[in-house]
Amino acid sequence: MVHFVSLQPSFLRRPSPDDQGDGDALRFCSTCAFGRACLGDGYDKRALEDLHCLVEHTSPMHAGEEVFRCGQPFNAIYAVRAGMVKTRRIDEQGREQVLGFFLPGELVGLNGLYSSRYPCDAVALDTVTLCRFAFSALSVMATRLPAIQQTLLQLMSKDIVNAALLAGDYSADERLAAFLVNLSDRFAERGYSPTRLYLMMSRSDIANYLRLAPETVSRVLRRFQDEALIAVEKREVTLIALERLQHLARCVLQS
Amino acid sequence: MVHFVSLQPSFLRRPSPDDQGDGDALRFCSTCAFGRACLGDGYDKRALEDLHCLVEHTSPMHAGEEVFRCGQPFNAIYAVRAGMVKTRRIDEQGREQVLGFFLPGELVGLNGLYSSRYPCDAVALDTVTLCRFAFSALSVMATRLPAIQQTLLQLMSKDIVNAALLAGDYSADERLAAFLVNLSDRFAERGYSPTRLYLMMSRSDIANYLRLAPETVSRVLRRFQDEALIAVEKREVTLIALERLQHLARCVLQS
DNA sequence: TTGGTTACCTGATCTGGATCAAGTCGCCGC
């Protein structure tokens, strides 16, 4: 089993004094998508042990390495423990399409279930460690632990809703604001700062994800900065006027 | 229980001589997303009866009536028996966003699971009858019948993949071609003609769904017709050069 | 040091599809 060693910049680490080694496991699991289940919040002890047996901690992957590749048989889903992962598809013309970014605590690979092959690549954006859940075992477990089934179904349902949001026809400003607000929410959910975001991904990844040109992302970020909505320092973005950003993003995020 | 009475144009009816009354039930179920389960292809007899008890056939809804509304508590999913349903969201500005169209045999409402409220409206596009599955009962069943759990998870996974496809940045031509090819595939899957499609929805619904202007849909359809890809007669579209359409759509549909 | 590479920014120009503005056509009620 691989121990959890944070290689993140300090502002990406959760604000706790001792997050080295396995003493961190519990703290990590409490922010993971499967957290409730792994921690056993009122679940069947017996089945819970199985879940813990089923989880496999992977050794760290380096930036650019692939967690799984498009077309590979789907046999596991992954929870990000540390680092950031992006998913992407390469289309017929060889053009890349970024599908999503995954923060610590989030689950990657659920979309592979349908065709029992992964429909996309998952790539580490920096040094990444993962929890691997063999799907066959997981789905057996889900029939025994209804809470796990519920969690799985809910997570997928959430992905459907999110995907639909991105598909709307919104302006570059709306998209970028929504991107920042959404990241902020997700960072906050996992215990990180909601206003100081480190964008592990390149500008072109962001652009690609938002279906914009990289130049447009640059320009809009600059304008947001000029309008004192954010402060940009390379890949570190500070959200200054979160309210106004949320207002810009309100149509996209429907909140 | 409401009997299945087809009010569809003849080319939307499956090519069987006697599709009136409940003699049709089996034939219908064989094309439904839950078909395998409802028909009991090798499943536990006992549990199967429960599934049949759980299904509720709704009385016909007329064009414009809502199956469920955005914000209502999520407590059921629906399989379309006859007619066509669209889902849509109305954003802050009051603009409509069409999320999807559902043919007979397809399931509507799975995206409500995440927040336990429906995140969109579902509207009948013509006269529609449905099978209603109370979700609470269904998820209990899913823990007993792994095949049902599997089906649910797969259907959601498919929706995620599809949503991601629509979100890509494609040209109007690619989008419309993909729309037609996808409809053709889905009609074929359910036993209808893959080349003669009746578009129950208005041009503006199509445009909205594809994130285009209605004028653009008109123009592209016209051009496709001029190029002998399709023949358009009001809302009836005949696919003449399916191959070429598939080629146009290949990036979107990744096939 | 230089030269190459990668990421990013910024200005100038171009264009696909949106928007605006008339149309036509079929349908329903009177």
Add this chain to the structure above:
DNA sequence: GCGGCGACTTGATCCAGATCAGGTAACCAA
């Protein structure tokens, strides 16, 4: 018949964002 209405089409114009074309700055290797 006629008028009104909604769905659709078609043409003219416009514009947000793509594309093209240089930039700069940081970093690494030789």
